[in-house]
Amino acid sequence: MTYRPPRIPSSEITPKSVYLNRRQLIAGAAAAGGLALTGGSAFAATPIRIGNKVDDAKGETVTPKESATTYNNFYEFGTDKSDPAKNAGKFKPLPWAIKVDGMVAKPQTFGYEDLLATMPIEERIYRFRCVEAWSMVIPWDGFQLSELLKKVEPLGSAKYVAFETVVRPEEMPGQKGYFQPLPWPYVDGLRLDEAMQPLTLMAVGMYGEALPNQSGAPIRLIVPWKYGFKSIKSIVRITLTDKEPPCSWNKAAANEYGFYSNVNPKRDHPRWSQATERRIGGKSGFFSGGGERRDTLMFNGYEEVASLYSGMDLIKTYY
Numbered sequence: 659m660t661y662r663p664p665r666i667p668s669s670e671i672t673p674k675s676v677y678l679n680r681r682q683l684i685a686g687a688a689a690a691g692g693l694a695l696t697g698g699s700a701f702a703a704t705p706i707r708i709g710n711k712v713d714d715a716k717g718e719t720v721t722p723k724e725s726a727t728t729y730n731n732f733y734e735f736g737t738d739k740s741d742p743a744k745n746a747g748k749f750k751p752l753p754w755a756i757k758v759d760g761m762v763a764k765p766q767t768f769g770y771e772d773l774l775a776t777m778p779i780e781e782r783i784y785r786f787r788c789v790e791a792w793s794m795v796i797p798w799d800g801f802q803l804s805e806l807l808k809k810v811e812p813l814g815s816a817k818y819v820a821f822e823t824v825v826r827p828e829e830m831p832g833q834k835g836y837f838q839p840l841p842w843p844y845v846d847g848l849r850l851d852e853a854m855q856p857l858t859l860m861a862v863g864m865y866g867e868a869l870p871n872q873s874g875a876p877i878r879l880i881v882p883w884k885y886g887f888k889s890i891k892s893i894v895r896i897t898l899t900d901k902e903p904p905c906s907w908n909k910a911a912a913n914e915y916g917f918y919s920n921v922n923p924k925r926d927h928p929r930w931s932q933a934t935e936r937r938i939g940g941k942s943g944f945f946s947g948g949g950e951r952r953d954t955l956m957f958n959g960y961e962e963v964a965s966l967y968s969g970m971d972l973i974k975t976y977y
C-alpha cells in the first residue's frame with residue numbers, strides 16, 4: 659500500500675509540530691515495514707492533534723483498539739464483521755474532500771487537511787451501539803458537526819441534513835461483483851437540530867490516531883444516541899434539505915429500520931430484542947466470541963437529547 663500525499667502540502671496548513679510528527683511516523687512505519695499491519699497504513703498511524711478530552715461514557719472501560727478495528731460493519735468492504743479490516747487495504751483515504759451544499763448560503767468544499775488544521779478537534783469517549791445489540795466504548799477524535807454547518811450558513815428553510823459515502827468499486831470490493839448487499843452510495847440523514855446537537859461528531863480519528871480505513875477513513879459521522887448504522891463512514895457529501903433524506907437501511911428494509919433509529923430498549927427490532935446488549939471486548943470474550951451482557955439505556959444513556967423528541971411516539975411512529 660502506498661501513501662498518497664495530500665494535494666495541498668501539509669506544511670502549508672498544519673501546525674509545524676503536527677506535520678513533523680506525521681512525517682516522522684510515515685517514514686518510521688515505512689522503514690519498519692509497518693505498512694502491512696492489519697488495516698494498517700501510514701495514514702492510520704498519523705497522530706491527531708487533540709484539544710479537549712471529554713469522557714461522555716462516564717468512566718466505563720474503553721474497548722481495546724484491537725477489537726474496535728477488527729469487528730466492524732462497512733458493507734462496501736464485505737458483509738462479515740471481519741471483512742472490513744481484511745479488505746480495506748486498497749482504499750486510499752487521501753486526497754479527500756467533503757462537499758457541503760443544498761439549502762445553505764455558502765456552499766463549500768472542504769479539504770481533509772484543511773479541516774484537520776482549522777477545526778477544534780476534541781477526544782470524546784462515547785458508548786457506541788449497533789442495532790445488532792452489541793456495543794463498544796470508543797475514544798473518537800473529531801469536531802462537532804455544528805461547527806462545520808455554521809461555516810456554510812444553513813438557510814431558514816433547511817430542516818434536514820443528508821450524508822453520502824464515497825463510491826469506489828476499484829477500492830471497495832463490496833461494491834463490485836454479483837452480490838450487492840446495499841444500493842450505493844450508502845446514505846443516511848439527520849434532522850437539522852439533531853445535526854446541531856453538541857454530541858454529534860465528525861470523527862477524523864480514534865484512540866488519538868487518524869481513522870483506520872475499516873472505521874470510515876478519513877472522516878465519518880458519530881451520533882452516540884442512535885444505532886451505529888446512522889454513523890455513516892467515509893463521507894464525501896453533506897446536503898441540507900427540507901425533505902427527510904433517504905437512509906440506506908430504511909431503503910433496504912423499511913419494516914426493520916426507521917429514519918430516527920434512536921437507541922430504545924423498549925422498541926424491539928422485529929427479529930430481536932433491544933433490551934440488552936453485548937459489550938464487545940468485555941471480560942468474557944475477545945471479540946466475536948463473547949462480551950458481557952448489559953441493559954441497554956434509552957438514547958444509549960445520552961438523556962440530554964430527550965428534549966429533541968418531546969411529543970413524539972418513539973415506539974409506534976418515530977422509531
Ligand SMILES: Nc1nc2c(c(=O)[nH]1)N[C@H]1C(S)=C(S)[C@@H](COP(=O)(O)O)O[C@H]1N2
Pocket residue numbers: 726729730731732733734787788789823844872873874885886887888889890891892
Ligand atoms: N458507508 C457505510 N457506513 C456505515 C456502514 C456501512 O456499511 N457503510 N455500516 C454502519 C453500521 S451498521 C455500523 S454498526 C457502524 C459500525 O461502525 P464501526 O465499524 O466503526 O464500529 O458503521 C455504520 N456506517
Ligand SMILES: [Mo]
Pocket residue numbers: 731788789790885886887
Ligand atoms: Mo450496525
